[in-house]
Amino acid sequence: MPVILAIESSCDETSASVCVNGQILSNVIANQTIHEAYGGVVPELASRVHQQNIVPAVQQALSNAKVSKNDIDAVAFTRGPGLLGSLLVGVSFAKAFALARNLPLIEVNHMQAHILAHFIADKKPSFPFMCLTVSGGHTQIVLVKDYFDMEIIGQTMDDAAGEAMDKTSKILGLPYPGGPLIDKNARNGNPDAYKFPEPQIPGFDFSFSGLKTSILYFIRDNVGKNPNFVQENMNDICASVEKRIATILLNKLKRAALQYNIKELALAGGVSANTGLRLGLQQLCAENGWGCFIPKFEYCTDNAAMIAIAGYYKYLKKDFVGQDVAPMARMIF
Incomplete structure (x- = not known):
């Protein structure tokens, strides 16, 4: 023992x-x-x-x-x-x-x-499973074959998803750490209020640098027309950004699961605490009859x-x- x-x-x-x-x-x-x-x-x-x-x-x-x-x-x-x-x-x-x-x-x-934080709880995934690992410094799709037999099949080519959220919060004037504040504001916003582009990166890799630039220009142009644009539309902006980041991640994860014939999906890393991403993964798994595994917030x-x-x-x-x-x-x- x-x-x-x-x-x-x-x-x-x-x-x-x-x-x-x-x-x-x-x-x-x-x-x-x-x-x-x-x-x-x-x-x-x-x-x-x-x-x-x-x-x-x-x-x-x-x-x-x-x-x-x-x-x-x-x-x-x-x-x-x-x-x-x-x-x-x-x-x-x-x-x-x-x-x-x-x-x-x-x-x-x-x-x-x-x-491996998924193995703290009583409900544990079975090997092999696919894990989307998202944090301020990393964004990866990992094929988990055993406890220490893991293969990265996709990862960010530049910025991580969490870093994109942090930079967005700075653009919006939110205090550090901004990721949880984007999540909080997004719960009261319309995720379809504004459309942001989805990077067309081949395979299972990610890129978030272009999305950050798009958000920056979007805020700049609208603030130029209305200086109070961000304050008046904070919830909708946060919800729309959160949805786009979640769809970029989950669309790739779905394609990877289908290609590798994986029936159990997991979410890990600091950004896995994001409400929109958690709900998105749960919906994706429910629609496809896949097992869904997300650690408790503290893990x-x-x-x-x-x-x-x-x-x-x-x-x-x-x-x-x-x-x-x-x-x-x-x-x-």
């Missing part, structure tokens, strides 16, 4: 989790509000705040799980991808904790962990529970790393 302590520090959330025999007993997330003043994550500030948060987060995770340091059998940590300074804090803590207690270390790929954004569950399956394989392990900002599958 392995007890695993997991650490996540890839961006601006410091998180610690305890997993016992595949069951998540705690998942502590310390957010960083310091970046709000800058309209985005400042890497140097993020790494400094991680240093302040990591010990209290681990202590709280152990307390919530009602386990002690002596009960830990292994330490799992995010090796990458992510911000190098932020990763370094988490990797260094994990190595020190493991070295002090002579415990094995388990490296985890952050993007694989987002997908969508960056969190250590997903690192813990990935670490658990690696522990079963005795897939450990040594003390010479180093963070990788651009780690791939």
